[in-house]
Amino acid sequence: MIVAATINTTAVVVFAVILAITLGITYWASKRASSTAQFYAAGRGITGSQNGLAISGDYLSAASFLGIAGLIYLYGFDGFLYSIGFLVAFLTVMFLLAERMRNAGKYTIADVLAFRLRERPARVAAAIGTLNVAAFYLIAQMVGAGVLIEKLVGINFTLSVLITGTFMLCYVVFGGMVATTWVQIVKAVLLMVGIVVMSIFVLNKVGFNPIELFNRAEAAGKAEDSTFSLGPGTFLKNPIDTVSLGLALVLGTAGLPHILMRFFTVPNAKAARSSVVTAMFIIGFFYLLTTVIGFGARAILGQKGVEAAGKGGNLAAPNLAENLGGGAGTTGGDLFLAVIAGIAFATILAVVAGLVLSASSAVAHDVWSSIIRKGQNSDHEEVVAAKVAALSIGAIAMAIAILGGEGLNISFMVGLAFAIAASANFPALLLALTWPRFNTVGAVTGVLTGVISALGLIIISPIVWGGAPGAPDTGAFTWYDLNNPGLISIPLGFLGCFLGTVLSTERETERSFHELYVRSETGLGAERAVAR
Amino acid sequence: MAEPLAPTGESHAARTDDAPHREIDWEAIEASAEFQELVRTRRSFVVPATIFFLTWYMGFIVLTAYAEDFMSERVYEGLTVGYCLALSQFVMVLVLGIMYLRRADRVYDPLAAKAIERWTYLDTDEARAGQAEERRFVTARSEVPSR
Secondary structure, three states, X not given: OOOOOOOOHHHHHHHHHHHHHHHHHHHHHHOOOOOHXXXXXXXXXXXXXXXXXXXXXHHOOHHHXXXXXXXXXXXXXXXXXXXXXXXXXXXXXXXXXXXXXXXXXXXXXXXXXXXXXXXXXXXXHHHHHHHHHHHHHHHHHHHHHHHHHHHHHOOOHHHHHHHHHHHHHHHHHHHHHHHHHHXXXXXXXXXXXXXXXXXHHHHHHOOOOHHHHHHHHHHHOOXXXXXXXOOOOOOOXXXXXXXXXXXXXXXXXHHOHHHHHHHHHOOOXXXXXXXXHHHHHHHHHHHHHHHHXXXXXXXXXXXXXXXXXXXXXXXXXXXXXHHHOOOOOOHHHHHHHXXXXXXXXXXXXXXXXXXXXXXXXXXXXXXXHHHHOOOOOOHHHXXXXXXXXXXXXXXXXXXXXXHHHHHXXXXXXXXXXXXXXXXXHXXXXXXXXXXXXXXXXXXXXXXXXXXXXXXXXXXXXXXXXXXXXXXXXXXXXXXXXXXXXXXXXXXXXXXXXXHHHHHOOOOOHXXXXXXXXXXXXXXXXXXXXXXX | OOOOOOOOOOOOHXXXXXXXXXXXXXXXXXXXXXXXHHHHHHHHHHHHHHHHHHHHHXXXXXXXXXXXXXXXXXXXOOEEHHHHHHHHHHHHHHHHHHHHHXXXXXXXXXXXXXXXXXXXXXXXXXXXXXXXXXXXXXHHXXXXXXX
């Protein structure tokens, strides 16, 4: 069924170089991944600026790089809306969670909840939230990896997923957070260099005048059948759905376990907040340049390039690189395409490694050590459990990606991950840190309401049924037309937390609030960096 | 509040091993003027800033959703109102980020240090090590020899 494309030798060489660098990092890190503090949190010895780079590497997925550039190429303004949401979300993270997480937590989101709530239910709830988000995000990234590598390098989908999964597991199992962090840093640097060089090439064509780029993109966007527009409404056609998406984007990041986990790797709250600001600069600059790439692709490739850009325009950026390098078949074109493909590959690897690490920490630290073994196991046993968990999670994600194949809708799963993060994890975390009355029942009801409502609403959404609301052959509901559940599920998540709390009689958690509150605001008693 | 909250005998290993909470009077710190000042000062920036950025951002989203024509209007050649507002979000993120960073370093950190000044001696590595030793000793005595 899968037609074997010709293998792009230059791309294979670039991939090999990237894999060699990351395996070198893993070998170096493997000597330092023996304790839980090293395995989950890199001994809390990552500096603020290193962590800022690592957050960028953890956050900027292939969906950001190829997906947004592709959407801007196809639809113009509406694609850029994702860039804005993904960036502004970091203000939510900084103002509400970053420092508090660092001061109050140890390795996982659950640590913050378990600090003041009844431990076992709190950890189960947090683990459900974490695993749901990580699972959907991970499968989406794996499928994305398979599709892209298949197209860019010419090896088939199954093999692409297997390669990605195997290397991801290598970093996590042998190198833990230390290797994952440095893979993310290397990826962030590669990605920034790649997008800056591409942008310079594009801007060079318009005399470094951005307005001229806008004009040329617009002119090219006037072609027949073009969906490109400098104004909104070409991709996001349902206004209320746009608002719902915007809300899930700005609050979702603050509930992503692999991003929050990064704050446990720095020595103190000061480094946590400076890392957010560093990440804001890098991520902001990156998203600004997505416009240059998207508009550049529109101006240079034009409407003729739409078919070659594939579904969602994901291949617009690599195709643009090929064109900028001199065109298909030229040495420069092949090389530029291979480098951008390699960067996209590194991008995926760094994100999936972070996701697997956060999921395995939830399984090993929260479920295995705290719930099953009740804290009686050794530190070493927990590290082993985390590695086993990582292997299992990785294997399951690879299996689902391969079985589901290219038919799995990537943007729908990423949207779902953000919706669950914003509706389940974010309300419970925020309220645990700020609301004295909040209790265990509230946390459990809130997380469950958030997860179930986000999942349920996605299942009945038009995107799943493959048509417009009420379309006769698809079975989509006529009365529900939101593809993004955030507008309903986020308030439901908060409502679940609130009602669960006020309707239950549990009051002991108000006493434990004092310690968590003082600790999260001042850092007194916070986890220390491991002395080397 | 060192005691486990629920009388269920659940493990609180994650807390008791690491947090020096037995000797520290958390409620006294919370009630202290210094802590209250820290919280008040921080909130006086974070709350308005959060309201502002959410309003500016969601305002942009709502305009994108419901005011297509306005957002598509030209400011200068190919530059639309929508793109200008989108770019203003970048400026907002960087300005608020840097403002918060500077305030935190100059104002909040010193205030936090003052609020916990009297207690930090209980939170040194030595104090923590001492506590851990003491606990291990107690555990060893109270347990039946296990090997």
